[in-house]
Amino acid sequence: MSGIYEDDEKFDEALYMLQRTLEIQLRVLPSTHFRIAATYHNIGGIYLCKGDYKIALENFETALDIGLKSLPSDHETIQTYYEHIQLAKERI
Numbered sequence: 001m002s003g004i005y006e007d008d009e010k011f012d013e014a015l016y017m018l019q020r021t022l023e024i025q026l027r028v029l030p031s032t033h034f035r036i037a038a039t040y041h042n043i044g045g046i047y048l049c050k051g052d053y054k055i056a057l058e059n060f061e062t063a064l065d066i067g068l069k070s071l072p073s074d075h076e077t078i079q080t081y082y083e084h085i086q087l088a089k090e091r092i
Contacts, residue, residue, distance in 0.1 A: 032069040
């Protein structure tokens with residue numbers, strides 16, 4: 001759902017949807033669940049699009065921390081998290 005908002009550059013609406021999603025996930029899923037990592041990553045993506053690179057970086061790093069606890073270290077998603085961390089660092 002938040003992807004629709006992202007496509008239309010309705011970043012605040014997308015961010016709102018992702019934050020609500022994260023609140024629910026944190027209540028019902030284990031804290032190291034890969035879906036929580038994905039949501040943090042998506043939130044980071046919104047902040048990256050908005051030009052808030054430090055906040056994007058924080059969310060990407062949280063996604064990586066959780067992802068490393070829930071996915072194999074050689075999983076392609078983990079590589080994506082590393083790439084987006086580097087991208088955010090380059091833009092700061």
